Each structure stands twice: as C-alpha cells, then as structure tokens.
Amino acid sequence: MAYKKPYDLKRHLPSVSFVVVALMASAAVAGAFIYTGVYNIGADAPHWSFVYNTLDTLRERSISRAADGIRAPTDLDSPDRIASGAGLYTEMCTGCHLGPGLEPSEMSQGLYPQAPRLASAGLDHTPAEQFWAIKHGIKLSAMPAWGKTHNDELIWDMVAFVRKLPKMSPAQYNAIIASAPADHDEMMEGMAPPADGADHHGGGSGHDAAMEGMAAPAGDAGHVDPPGASHAH
Template structure:
C-alpha cells in the first residue's frame, strides 16, 4: 500500500469510528432522555415495528427449522382446542370470536391467529409457544406445559386459518373469554 492509500484507509476508518460514536451517543440519548414514548396507547413507529418483526421472524426461523415435528392427528387437534380456549383465545381470538377487550390495548397487539398462523410452520408455532417472545407480551408456555401438550396446541393452531366458526364452537373452543 502506498502512502496515499494508507492515508485514505486511515481516513475511512476514522470516519467509520466517528459514525459509530455518533450512533452510540444518539442511542444513549434515547435511553436516558425519556424522549422515547413507551405508552402502549401509541402505535410503534414503522421503523421500530419493522426492526422488531424482522428480528422475531429470523430468530424464530433460525431456532425452529430443525425441530422434529410429530404428524398431527384428529385427537391432537381436539385436545389442543381446549388448551387454546383456556390459554390463547383471549389474546389471539378465533373463528367467530373476538379477542378479550383488554388484549386490544396491547402493543404489539396480538394478531388473530386465524390469519397469522398461516405464516408460521408447525415447528415455528411450537417454538413460539414454548419459548414466548421477549418484550412483546407473548408468554412462554414451556415452563408450565409439556411438549406433548404444546404439539396438541400446534396441531389446533395450524387448522385455524381454514376453520369455520361452527367447527370452532363444536370443538369446544368458541366460548367467550374474559
């Protein structure tokens, strides 16, 4: 490398360090100044939302893709229905049933799984339910439920996008939650 090349390299390195220092200082300013509004009455800014969604998507995909998944059976779906009604419906709603009123006050708002369940593989749903999602309000059910019960819930959740309100009620999942 000639003297000129070396200078250019040092200049670029100093520039990069400068950018990092400014970004770091801006980050600390956000943390300490109280400028960021944590109120759940306001929607997330679109950048925050994008960063959170993308982080969650990639994190779950990376950790869940190799999990061995049992083939779902009708018994598993039926067993998962009552678990869903007890532990999930008040946040995630169901065919013909709204989420509990208070759950609409959450940010992020828990999605209707009648739609969102189609975006995740069975392994990913299992991982999400077992481990939960930090800083989102999605609880981890692994500490309180064994894997067999969680796979029952997964079998049920994966049927939700195609499930009619009648079928949902028939499975005993449709009663109003509070």
C-alpha cells in the same frame, strides 16, 4: 502526453481517528436518546416504522433459525390431539388470538404489537416454528413461554389445533371447543411423570396440583419435535 499520477485511495478515505470520533459521537447520541426517555414505550403509541420493521425481521429470523431441526410428530391430524389443543387454546389463547366468530376482547385490543388472529394466520408459520414460539414465548410481545408449565406433548396439541383454525367456521369452532376436555386440570391428567421424579411445580391446589407429576419440559434437542405480529401465542 502529460504524466497522470495514480489514484491515491488512501487520501480519500477518512482517517482512523475520524472514524473513532464519529463512532463515539454516535454512541453518545444513542445513549442520550435512550437515557432521556423521549421514545414513547407505551403500548398505545405505535413504533416508528423502521423500529417496527427491524423488530419484526428480528423476530421472524430468530424463530426460523431456532426452529430449524425441530421435527413435528406425524399425528398432528389426530382428533385426540386437536381436541386437547382446543381445550388448551380456549383457556389460554382466545383472550389475545381470538377464534372464528369471536369479537375482539379488551385484552386483544390493548396489545401492541397486536396478537395475530389465528383464525386467519394459523398457517403463516411451519409447525416447528409454531411449536418453538408457543414453548419459548416471544420477548416484549406479551407472548408467554408455555414450555415453563406445559410439556412438549401438550404444546404439540396446541399446534395441531391452531393449524386447523383457518379452515373452521364459527359453528365448527364452537362444536370442537364444546367437545374438548372440560377444563385445564382434566387435560393434565394422565401425563407421564418426570423420569427423575422431580416436582418442578411444588405444592398447591387446582392447576398447580394438576401439574404435579407431569414430565418436566424437554429441551429442544431430541424432541419428536415443534403462535401469532405480530407474535405467536
């Protein structure tokens, strides 16, 4: 029987120099693609499917990981929380996320990615994930970081309301909005002052003045702890 030489794997693998050259060429092509500006970044031109799917997965996994360990308060069903959240939602969120019975707004129609309609998507994420997304916002989605201007208690109020939206009829939605605090400034009244007495908003009137004396937003660690393809406001 003829002698058969052992299979030499190394002979069939690309050389180190070939791999280096291939990587450099790939980087050059990617750099040229970015620098030439051929990719349409306009909000009226949808992403290529693989770009959209990559960003969608990145967003969902990032929120899930960041929200791990955040504990929701036990009183998310509190009528006071829900009423407060309703007032905040109608002032800050309806333009993008709409509500039961609301027609698409000019703003919501122009967003890309589209903001989720929370009347149907309000339970797509856990309370902790919703809290994190509302507090920290989402890059490149028009979702603001409301934690810059609102403390954790108010953000939990928004979570409490958002989680009730999918079960609301238009009439119920209108009723709870009508019973909410009269305006944003009223919702800010009575908020606990910061422990160090620092004013992180500075002087001003209206909304800024109402925000003075509020507790500075706490970090994720140590909350009682927790919108939007979608992203979540």
